[in-house]
Amino acid sequence: MSLPYAATLDTISSLVPDPKLHKPRLGIVCGSGLSTLVSSLKHVVVIPYSKLEGFAESTVPGQKSSLAFGYMGKDNYPVVAMLGRFHPYEGYKPSEVTYGIRVMKRLGVKDVIITNAAGSLTRNIPIGTIVVVQDHLALPNLTGMSPTFGPLTSPEYLRFLPLGDAYSPRLRRFAFLASHDLQFPDEALTEGVYAWVSGPAYETPAEGRFLRNAGAHVVGMSTIPEVVAAREEKLEVMVLSLVTNQVIIPDTYRSIKAEVEAELAGQPIDQQEIGTVSHEEVLAVGKLKREVMRSLVERIIELVSSE
Numbered sequence: 119m120s121l122p123y124a125a126t127l128d129t130i131s132s133l134v135p136d137p138k139l140h141k142p143r144l145g146i147v148c149g150s151g152l153s154t155l156v157s158s159l160k161h162v163v164v165i166p167y168s169k170l171e172g173f174a175e176s177t178v179p180g181q182k183s184s185l186a187f188g189y190m191g192k193d194n195y196p197v198v199a200m201l202g203r204f205h206p207y208e209g210y211k212p213s214e215v216t217y218g219i220r221v222m223k224r225l226g227v228k229d230v231i232i233t234n235a236a237g238s239l240t241r242n243i244p245i246g247t248i249v250v251v252q253d254h255l256a257l258p259n260l261t262g263m264s265p266t267f268g269p270l271t272s273p274e275y276l277r278f279l280p281l282g283d284a285y286s287p288r289l290r291r292f293a294f295l296a297s298h299d300l301q302f303p304d305e306a307l308t309e310g311v312y313a314w315v316s317g318p319a320y321e322t323p324a325e326g327r328f329l330r331n332a333g334a335h336v337v338g339m340s341t342i343p344e345v346v347a348a349r350e351e352k353l354e355v356m357v358l359s360l361v362t363n364q365v366i367i368p369d370t371y372r373s374i375k376a377e378v379e380a381e382l383a384g385q386p387i388d389q390q391e392i393g394t395v396s397h398e399e400v401l402a403v404g405k406l407k408r409e410v411m412r413s414l415v416e417r418i419i420e421l422v423s424s425e
């Protein structure tokens with residue numbers, strides 16, 4: 119299967135007048151509700167995915183479906199940002215989900231910062247926290263849904279890709295230095311393991327408990343195909359997960375058996391409502407915290423561009 123890189127790159131050169139902007143050094147992927155990062159870009163040129171060969175159209179509310187080119191940081195550091203991404207749960211193939219990352223590599227990108235919204239699997243990581251991902255747990259990758267599954271599509275790619283070093287210590291260090299520079303409270307940023315699930319249904323309590331017991335701290339339905347493709351392309355990667363909700367993992371289950379027995383004994387038990395997660399909640403927290411995420415990414419890019 120051949121991908122239309124040449125056509126995509128031609129379209130980009132024809133629509134982005136400034137030649138320095140054709141060669142971005144850093145790429146950003148903006149998740150749900152986080153596309154306002156574009157307002158940090160100077161001399162911005164926005165190209166809708168519909169004009170770019172090989173790009174699909176994001177079907178998820180809250181995603182903008184465009185590629186933005188512009189400058190950030192010191193000495194006009196050229197940056198490209200995907201405003202909206204593609205997920206396997208929308209019906210896209212792994213090759214479509216990762217196309218933007220592979221185009222970034224061919225434009226000259228070295229570092230990628232991927233943002234997403236995620237659910238917290240532990241009370242120690244409250245809503246609003248930004249998790250700098252240190253490792254991932256990807257059940258789909260272990261069962262044949264990895265973007266590297268199948269024939270090798272380039273002689274440049276490794277057949278057996280190592281992922282033990284997927285999350286760049288260099289970039290993660292910049293995240294914590296940026297948080298310090300911005301005087302964020304200590305609890306604003308933490309580190310953790312991201313579990314990738316294919317979704318799109320949110321986790322059941324048993325699934326949430328399973329992921330937590332397996333060592334994950336947050337869970338989401340995106341990002342990991344892009345991380346794997348970025349590592350295959352030899353890019354340095356950092357992932358920032360904004361915690362938008364708690365995954366509900368009750369300590370005990372409501373027992374209908376106990377309720378019926380109590381009712382029959384004339385002593386009905388009061389039941390507490392168990393909450394549920396919604397995409398609206400995820401977007402609302404994204405909206406509330408997007409300035410925090412925007413200023414953090416902006417400062418990280420200042421640090422990268424000053425290296």
Ligand code: HPA
Nearest residue numbers: 235236237337338339400
């Ligand atoms: N589960 C999976 N994906 C998510 C969640 C969640 O709770 N929140 C945001 N993305």
